[in-house]
Amino acid sequence: MQISKRMLLASAVLLAAVPARADDQVAALFGAREQVRQVAISPDGERLLAVQAIKGSGTVASVITISTGDTKPVLVSKGGDEQLRYCEWALNDRLVCTVSVINRGTTDLHGFSRMLALDADGQNMQMLTSQMRSRAFGQSQYGGEIVDWNDGEGGDRVLMTRVATGEYQAGSILSRSESGLGVDAVDTRTLKRKLVEPPRDGVVDYISDGRGTVRMMVTQRETKDGYAADTLDILYRKPGSRSWDRFGTYVNEAGRGRGFYPVAVDPNLNVAYGFDDHNGRQALFSVSLDGNMTRKLIATHDQVDVDGLMRIGRDNRVIGTSYATDKRYSEFFDPELGALRTALGKALPGNPSVSFVDTNADESKIVMWVGSDVDPGGYYLYDKKTKQLAEILKKRPQLDPGQLARVKAVSYKSRDGVDIPAYLTLPAGSDGKDLPAIVMPHGGPGSRDEWGFDWLPQYYAMRGYAVLQPNFRGSTGYGSQWFQKNGFQSWPVAIGDVNDGAKWLVSSGIAAPGKVAGVGWSYGGYAVLQSGVTEPGLFKAIVAIAPVTDLELLREESRNFSNFRLTDAFIGRGDHVVSGSPARNVEKISVPVMLVHGDYDQNVSVEQSRRMEGRLRGAGKKVEYLEFKGLDHQLDDDVARTRMLADSDKLLRAALGL
Incomplete structure (x- = not known):
């Protein structure tokens, strides 16, 4: 088994150019996106499929011949509002990929996904998503997904979902005889389709058994006014x-x-x-x-x-x-794979995390991901027959694990005596005392942080900051009592936990007094802004990336979509909506604020940051605003991320007197 180093070298070449200044160089190293997003192996185990980032915000899918290391790019997306999301082997010589496009309407952004089938050499590309008929009522944004790579009949077909929207008949009469989500068996070469499950209104999910038989179906109820209800x-x-x-x-x-x-x-x-x-x-x-x-x-x-x-x-x-x-742990039902996972974990240096990603048809070859807190990770190929392990690609080859910072699980007391779990990242080589510090709450709020490499806290640690990532109440992963009502309806508890993390950093001697800032993305951005409202001056500077700033605006932005009633219930009604909206309480914020947002963000509208900036300026507050054209919630672009890191570090240093 042989894997060429050619792909590794190609990845390094694709990185954004490194500026001359040392601080900007660090920002460019961490601002560069992960160089490999996905690796899959062909059914016969002879070739690999790698989805990689290219300079800027683009993505390329390439096929690698394992025996020679020869690499051929087969599909490229330009990035920004056009993304290559996923690719997989349908057959030994045929690929299936999902692409997405964001279109801007009169008032809203509309995302569309489509599935493509193409040969492993990039030829014979065809649209796998079913074509909408000329009389179709409406246009489907959803391009379908594969629910089974087998058709149950030993053929070359896959099972994939299909959305039917009904058709106009004579005049303006609408036929609803075929509408909703169904399943087809599709030949990825000829595109011939065989109906497996007829489209049904209200269906949101089908579950197959991996052998071509659909065994379960999930439907979603509607509210009286036609929105999606909370019951499945x-x-x-x-x-x-x-x-x-x-x-x-x-x-x-x-x-x-x-x-x-x-x-x-x-x-x-x-x-x-x-x-x-x-x-x-x-x-x-x-x-x-x-x-x-x-x-x-x-x-x-x-x-x-x-x-x-x-x-x-x-x-x-x-x-x-x-x-x-404190870390992620696995329990294997398959004793052979469990033993292999244990053996590889011991054999590889640094006690890394090991995850099985993909296998060929007979499971004789396994693609694995290996990484740790100081190792951004990479993909390996293990051959069961020869017992050989070969490195395929690294996610961030430009970063030296020896210069990265260790991540430690810690806990601190909240104001009501509850132990709040968190992760602490200290600058490599520091004594962990009297440091400038950042509290970095996670997004979601239905999420949690975990141990491992994270480019954002690692960047700030490289710049000399201690970084605390609290799993405040409102986070998922710790049970229903910890979740509370969620991080918006129970924001006083969630934000109190975030604030108490900042106080713990100072009381424990990790942070120097007066040198703590807040940095957050999405809900994390909301949390640090709301902290500036509830305890003005606790954070000496705030950096909010793609933040929610007005809960009522968040509610109204979903009104024209099917999930409006779910969003409405998630936010809730009451006084907490006004008191929990930073944009409605800007007069209480007393420190410099940086806002960062992409104008194609479908998760949190760019209007959230625009409103916050306008009200901060109107109140005479210090605010900087970076808006990136054509980028979504992840700001998935080398240049944008590099600038965001460099500019935020500059603001933090000025505010903290560094």
């Missing part, structure tokens, strides 16, 4: 049956689910795997699909949610589960 109905099929039987319901209550939600079907055991509540925390269960609905607790933890299901191979078979305490 789940149906299933017994083996060999075409009839749908009722399985249960799942309710999304302001961001926290209630009920069993299936995520995979095991055809050998004839069970569905899914997650449900167990003693206030999420656990993994199986439920039999034989009609008896026998429920079995598979994995639980007394401190955190069990939230990961590990799957592998062409049939996406379930191999284990995972959860995160």
Whole structure:
């Protein structure tokens, strides 16, 4: 087995040019995007597919011949409002890729996805997403997804979802005889389609067994005014049956689910795997699909949610589960893979995390991801037959792990005596005392931080800051009681935990008095801005990237979309909407603020930052605003990220007197 270094060298060449100044050079090193997004292996195990970043915001998919290392680019996206999201092997010589495009309408941004099929040499590209008929009522934004790489008949077809929107008949009469989400078996060469599941209104998900049989279907109820409701109905099929039987319901209550939600079907055991509540925390269960609905607790933890299901191979078979305490831990159902994971973890230097990413058809070759807190990670190929391990590509080859900062799990007391888990990153080589410091709450708010490499805190650590990432109450991963009502409705608790993290940094001697700032992205940006409202001057400077700033505006921005009632319930009604909106309380903010946003952001509208900037300026406050044209929520562009890092560091240093 041979993997050429050619791809590694090509990746390094694609990095943005490095400016001459030392501080800007550091910003360019960390502002450069991950050089590899995805690696997949062909069914015969002879070739790899790598999706990589190219200079600016573009992406390229390339096919690598394992035996020679020869590399051929086959598909390129320009980036910005056009993104290559995902590619996979349909056959040994045929690929399936998903691309997305964002269009700006009169008032809203509209995202479209489409699936393409192409040969492994880049030729014969065709649209795999079904073409809309000329009389179709409306246009589907959703291009479909693969639910099974097998068709159940031993052919070359895949099972993929298809959206039907109904058609006009004579005059203006609308036929609803075929509308909703269905499943087709599609030949990726000829594009011939065979109906597997007829389109049904309200269907949001189908789950196949990995062998070409759809076993479960999820439908979403509607509210009286036609929006998506918070209740999902789940149906299933017994083996060999075409009839749908009722399985249960799942309710999304302001961001926290209630009920069993299936995520995979095991055809050998004839069970569905899914997650449900167990003693206030999420656990993994199986439920039999034989009609008896026998429920079995598979994995639980007394401190955190069990939230990961590990799957592998062409049939996406379930191999284990995972959860995160101080680090992410795995429990394997497959003893062979579990033993291999343990052996590789011990053999590789630095005690890294190891994840199985993909396998060929007979699982004799495995693509793995390996990384740690000081290693941005990379992809490896393991051959079971020869027991050889070869490096494929590194995610960030320009960074030296020896110069990166260790990440440590810590906890601190909140004002009401609760232990708040967090991660602390100290500058490499520092004594960890009297440092300038940053509190960096995560996005979401339905999310949490985990141990590992993170380019944003690592950049600031390289610049000399201690960085604290709190998993404040309102975070996911710690159970329903920790989640509260969510980070918006329970913002006083969440922001209080963030503020207490800043005070702990000073009281513990890690941060020098008067030298703590707040930096956050998305909800994290909201949190540091709201901290500036609730405890003015605690943070001496605030950097908010793509932040929510006005909860009522967030609600109204979803009014023209199907999820409006869900967003409405998530935000809630009451006094907290006004008191919890930084843009409505700018007079209380007393420190310099930097706002950063992309104007093609579909997660958090750019209007959130524009409104905040306007009101800060109107109140005579110090504010800087960076708006990047054509970029979305992730600011997935080398130049934009580099400037954001360099400019924010400059603002922080000035505000903290560094």
